[in-house]
Amino acid sequence: MSVSNLLSCEPCRYRGLTSSAVKYCKSCQEQLCKDCVDFHKSFKVTRDHLLVNTEDQNFLKLCLNVENLRICKEHLNKQTEFYCLTHNAFLCSLCLLKSEQHRNCISEIVEIECVGKSLIGSKFTDTARGEFRNMIVSARHIVNGMTEAKDTTSKSVEAIKSEADALRRKVFEVLDEQIQKIVKKAATVNKENNDTYAKTIENLEKVIKEAEDNEKISETILQSGTPADVFRCLISVLQQMGDFKIETDQLSKGNYKKEIVTMVKSDLMKQLETHEKPLIDFHVRSSKITFCPAFPNGGIKNTTYCITE
Numbered sequence: 001m002s003v004s005n006l007l008s009c010e011p012c013r014y015r016g017l018t019s020s021a022v023k024y025c026k027s028c029q030e031q032l033c034k035d036c037v038d039f040h041k042s043f044k045v046t047r048d049h050l051l052v053n054t055e056d057q058n059f060l061k062l063c064l065n066v067e068n069l070r071i072c073k074e075h076l077n078k079q080t081e082f083y084c085l086t087h088n089a090f091l092c093s094l095c096l097l098k099s100e101q102h103r104n105c106i107s108e109i110v111e112i113e114c115v116g117k118s119l120i121g122s123k124f125t126d127t128a129r130g131e132f133r134n135m136i137v138s139a140r141h142i143v144n145g146m147t148e149a150k151d152t153t154s155k156s157v158e159a160i161k162s163e164a165d166a167l168r169r170k171v172f173e174v175l176d177e178q179i180q181k182i183v184k185k186a187a188t189v190n191k192e193n194n195d196t197y198a199k200t201i202e203n204l205e206k207v208i209k210e211a212e213d214n215e216k217i218s219e220t221i222l223q224s225g226t227p228a229d230v231f232r233c234l235i236s237v238l239q240q241m242g243d244f245k246i247e248t249d250q251l252s253k254g255n256y257k258k259e260i261v262t263m264v265k266s267d268l269m270k271q272l273e274t275h276e277k278p279l280i281d282f283h284v285r286s287s288k289i290t291f292c293p294a295f296p297n298g299g300i301k302n303t304t305y306c307i308t309e
Contacts, residue, residue: 007054007067009033023051074099083112160282167280186260203251211244 009019010030021031025040027049032040040046069090072078078092085108087101095102102109119125214237221233271277 007031009036011036021054024054026050026052081112082109083115084109164280182263189260200251204248207244207247207251211240214240 007021009017009021009032012019012033012035019033019035022034023032023037023040024030025032025046028046031054032051037051040049040051070079072080072090072092072095075092075094078094080090080092082091082093082096083089084091084102084105086105089102090112091099091102091109096109218233218237221229225233265273272279
């Protein structure tokens with residue numbers, strides 16, 4: 001089937017008519033002209049078929065390009081019949097006769113009909129087909145590689161989240177455990193201090209009470225006693241003062257004031273507060289996805305043709 005047939009209305013061609021297609025029916029897989037589109041929409045069986053604009057079909061791009069190359073760019077009423085290998089340009093017969101640009105390219109100008117015949121079923125055509133397929137496969141490889149990389153990256157992010165959550169729980173567990181130990185140890189120190197303080201205070205209170213009672217008695221003797229009793233009382237007071245001092249010194253010996261101050265933070269905790277360094281991080285591993293060149297260098301120019309008249 002020629003390229004022109006691919007761009008013409010197929011129902012009309014079946015009836016021996018020629019008309020340009022404007023729509024493509026994806027259900028029937030046929031090209032339709034404007035009149036056939038109207039008929040297509042009027043019949044019940046084809047009314048709901050999906051019609052798209054002919055220019056919207058990607059698979060017709062090559063066909064349209066071939067049709068555009070059929071007409072000479074310099075002489076729009078002429079079809080291209082020759083190809084200049086030097087300038088990679090399609091030429092019509094007028095270009096061949098009148099163009100100054102291609103006057104010196106005679107040895108590099110080939111007749112496209114003859115070249116086309118020699119290319120049909122040739123090794124070059126097979127190579128072009130294979131390389132074109134390889135180019136598509138290579139592009140698909142890139143798509144698959146990027147899709148896989150995208151999925152892998154997404155899974156990696158989820159894995160990082162999971163690991164981060166597990167690490168957070170572990171950190172909190174360790175921190176809670178250490179805090180419980182600190183609080184328990186501080187409570188033990190506090191109880192020991194309180195017990196020591198309570199016992200010492202109790203003994204000191206007894207000594208103080210005894211001293212206060214003796215103070216009252218001595219005050220009475222010093223005010224109303226005989227001179228001899230006053231003397232004896234003063235000597236007794238001095239002795240009691242000595243005993244009081246010795247006893248209070250013994251009770252208070254080694255009992256230093258102790259306070260539980262604010263927690264002492266480790267370097268790690270200070271690092272957390274200042275954000276100087278991250279505790280954990282991640283790295284990105286990259287690999288290049290390359291597109292393999294398909295068509296052999298030189299293209300059609302370096303191909304040997306067998307042209308027959």
